[in-house]
Amino acid sequence: MKSAFQIVAGVALFALFQAGCSDSPKEAPSTKPPSTSQVDNDAAEREAAFAKLSSEDRNLAEEQGFCAVTSEPLGSMGPPLKLLVNDTAVFVCCKGCEKKALANPDKTLAKVAELQTKVKSNRGH
Ligand SMILES: [Zn+2]
Structure with a gap:
């Protein structure tokens, strides 16, 4: 009787241990979408992107406001890239x-x- 109980308990414990063990190894990095784009977060995202620039670059980027190629708002795809053109x-x-x-x-x-003219005139209003 007693030994049978011990076996059952032992098996149950073993099963628990096994379950705990197979669950714990580093959970595969769940395939999160990179950014569930919440439109409300755009401003904050841009703020964070601009924060990665030096204050000098930041001023320049803010004066320009938009990508020189696509006219997308700078910072909407991460920190703006600074180039030297002439x-x-x-x-x-x-x-x-x-x-x-x-x-x-x-x-x-x-x-x-x-773009700079546009940004300036937008600020004026
Ligand atoms: Zn681009």
């Missing part, structure tokens, strides 16, 4: 835009000037 600091939204911006410096600089 010795002028220019910001683009992502690596993909870097090549395009450098491939056509005149167009890029014209676009930046246009």
Whole structure:
């Protein structure tokens, strides 16, 4: 009687131990979507992205406001990338835009000037 109980208890414990053991090893990094894009978070996201820049770059990026290639808001795809186009600091939204911006410096600089004007006039109102 007693020994039978012990066996049952032992098996139960063993089963528990096994269950606990198979569950605990590092949970596979669950395939979270990179960012469940909450539209409300855009401003905060941009703020965080801009915070990664030096204060000087940040001012420049804020003056430009938008990607020199796609016109997407800077910071919407992570920290803006700073480029030098004919010795002028220019910001683009992502690596993909870097090549395009450098491939056509005149167009890029014209676009930046246009964006800066737009941002300034938006602030004025
Ligand atoms: Zn881009």
